[in-house]
Amino acid sequence: MDQKTFNNPGIPALAESKKFNEFHLSRFIGDLFCKLKMHNLFRPVLPVFHKLAHISKLSEWISRHTPANYNDFFTLQYNYESRIKLYEAIFSSQHLNLPINYLEFGVAGGNSFSWWHVNNTHPDSTFYGFDTFTGLPEDWGIFKKGHFSTNGNVPNLDDERCIFIKGLFQNTLHNFINKTSFKKRNVIHIDSDLYTSCLFVLATLASKIKPDDILIFDDFKMEHSEFSAMINFMDSFHFAYEVIGAANNYSHVAIRILQTKREE
Ligand SMILES: C[S@@+](CC[C@H](N)C(=O)[O-])C[C@H]1O[C@@H](n2cnc3c(N)ncnc32)[C@H](O)[C@@H]1O
Structure with a gap:
């Protein structure tokens, strides 16, 4: 392991930091989503989001690959x-x-x-x-x-x-x-x-x-x-x-x- 990697505080330090940061926010939103079982709320619209995500990814891939x-x-x-x-x-x-x-x-x-x-x-x-x-x-x-x-x-x-x-x-x-x-x-x-x-x-x-x-x-x-x-x-x-x-x-x-x- 090189010195830089060894000294890198990594995720535990970020998570335990007293200062509220992006890591805390993302974890909090995720935990709250699961606790409130919000998948039930989003289920009806998920197919649309899935389709959009799929077609966007495909379109981007096609634009990068010309056979x-x-x-x-x-x-x-x-x-x-x-x-x-x-x-x-x-x-x-x-x-x-x-x-x-x-x-x-x-x-x-x-x-x-x-x-x-x-x-x-x-x-x-x-x-x-x-x-x-x-x-x-x-x-x-x-x-x-x-x-x-x-x-x-x-x-x-x-x-x-x-x-x-x-x-x-x-x-x-x-x-x-x-x-x-x-x-x-x-x-x-x-x-x-x-x-x-x-x-x-x-x-x-x-x-x-x-x-x-x-x-x-x-x-x-x-x-x-x-x-x-x-x-x-x-x-x-x-x-x-x-x-x-x-x-x-x-x-x-x-x-x-x-x-x-x-x-x-
Ligand atoms: C669209 S058909 C194949 C058509 C064929 N290549 C042609 O040109 O007419 C898809 C086939 O995949 C087989 N298949 C899909 N998943 C499979 C799996 N996990 N194990 C075995 N067969 C599978 C199905 O049984 C089906 O016959």
């Missing part, structure tokens, strides 16, 4: 098929026809998954698809728990490079990591909608993600979803990244990992 490989911002025409243009753009600009470790979280009937195994024809590539295959494990906005279920059926693909891992990510991913090599370039595609699922996947894969790996998010900008999980993950794990593609006004976003450690 190099593909971008249709600003478009008035929402077209779900634009995500395919995003895949095509990053596939060619990032040379993704080499051996890759493709991991898709949220496969359902296999629409996006199929694009990747059909287009990457390299015999040494592997394609892993994770899903409950019984639908969303939680409600997500208008989509209720169980939505997207395929009744437990995995996509029927005639390609032995494809492997499906059935179950909650939270129950399957640790075991998968312990027996899988992550030496190839990883393309990690998150299409599981939920904030909880996205954050769990990123945090659990953190030690396996390396510079130059690609992350794709399919429902990026929705509230309680992938944008919030991604920035919370990047901040907490000190990863640096660049945005390489965005389709449908940043609904689908691709990023490339630059660094997985920050200088001390």
Whole structure:
């Protein structure tokens, strides 16, 4: 510990100081709020504040990230098929026809998954698809728990490079990591909608993600979803990244990992 840090009086001294300061005020307001159970008063307006905070944060983030490989911002025409243009753009600009470790979280009937195994024809590539295959494990906005279920059926693909891992990510991913090599370039595609699922996947894969790996998010900008999980993950794990593609006004976003450690 250096001398400066050692001599720094820190929070206990601020808290015990006789002079009323910002720290006392913030603590007092917080304590009073909890004592009076004021969350009951604010509950009806909280969704509006949450939405405002979310859209402001997203807007600020978008203004700082202009993708190099593909971008249709600003478009008035929402077209779900634009995500395919995003895949095509990053596939060619990032040379993704080499051996890759493709991991898709949220496969359902296999629409996006199929694009990747059909287009990457390299015999040494592997394609892993994770899903409950019984639908969303939680409600997500208008989509209720169980939505997207395929009744437990995995996509029927005639390609032995494809492997499906059935179950909650939270129950399957640790075991998968312990027996899988992550030496190839990883393309990690998150299409599981939920904030909880996205954050769990990123945090659990953190030690396996390396510079130059690609992350794709399919429902990026929705509230309680992938944008919030991604920035919370990047901040907490000190990863640096660049945005390489965005389709449908940043609904689908691709990023490339630059660094997985920050200088001390
Ligand atoms: C929007 S769908 C995927 C759509 C698919 N990628 C496509 O292009 O058609 C989202 C999927 O995420 C899955 N999912 C979400 N959270 C999950 C979790 N924690 N564990 C396993 N599957 C999850 C759901 O079961 C659902 O099938």
